Amino acid sequence: MIKLLDDIYTWSVFSDEKQLNFNGWFIQNQSSSFGNVVIDPPQPSEKDLTQMQKMGGVQQIIITNQHHLRRASVIQEKFNSKLQINSADAGKIELNCDSNFSNGEILAGLLKAVVVPNNKTPGETALYWAERKILFVGDALIGDPPGKLRLLPEKMYADIQRTKDGIKTLMDLDFDTLLVGDGDSILSGAKTAVAEFINSN
DSSP states (O other): OEEEETTEEEEEEEETTTTEEEEEEEEOOSOTTTOOEEESOOOOOHHHHHHHHHTTOOOEEEESSGGGOTTHHHHHHHHOOEEEEETTTGGGSSSOOSEEEOTTOEETTTEEEEEOTTSSSTTOEEEEEGGGTEEEESSSSBBOSTTOOBOSOGGGSSOHHHHHHHHGGGGGSOOSEEEESBBOOBOSSHHHHHHHHHHTO
16 A cells, blocks of 8 residues: 555555556544445455554445445455445445444544435545545546546436536535545546536546
8 A cells, every 4th residue: 555645544556457556545543433444445465454454454344336345355354344325335245244324424433425316326525624624526527538537427327417427526524635446536626626617528
């Protein structure tokens, strides 16, 4: 893993099929009540797992949508982590969840669950760290090309126009950094980039 921001680490696996990185996120302990948090974990290397272990392991795994379960089982088995996903997607994954969440809930004591409506899956959820003006997204937006944002191919959605309209939900949040599950993150000026995406669609 590499340290991207204070207390936030990332590791990536390049997808030959998609021609972009699948990113996982590790948030170092912000509260003794919740411990370390991992979001949307792709396959970690042994070096990544060792680093996580040295930093106290992983107490919680948060999944942003049913297709971002990825290699959560590896983390779960290694650290006996608790797994959670939006209740609307919970029945569609292979692993048992320890808890489900809904729109507006605060996860791990710091991340607000923000459902992105009319997306690829009904449980597509952005995770908003208000204090730091950081927004994590799964498949809601793809960081490609670098510095820009796009959706997945149109065939992935039931109604592409409603999906585009659903992205506007994110504009209600005060964020500057966008950390994406797929592609390149935007470390500053991210809300402007989201606005540009909306205005161009």
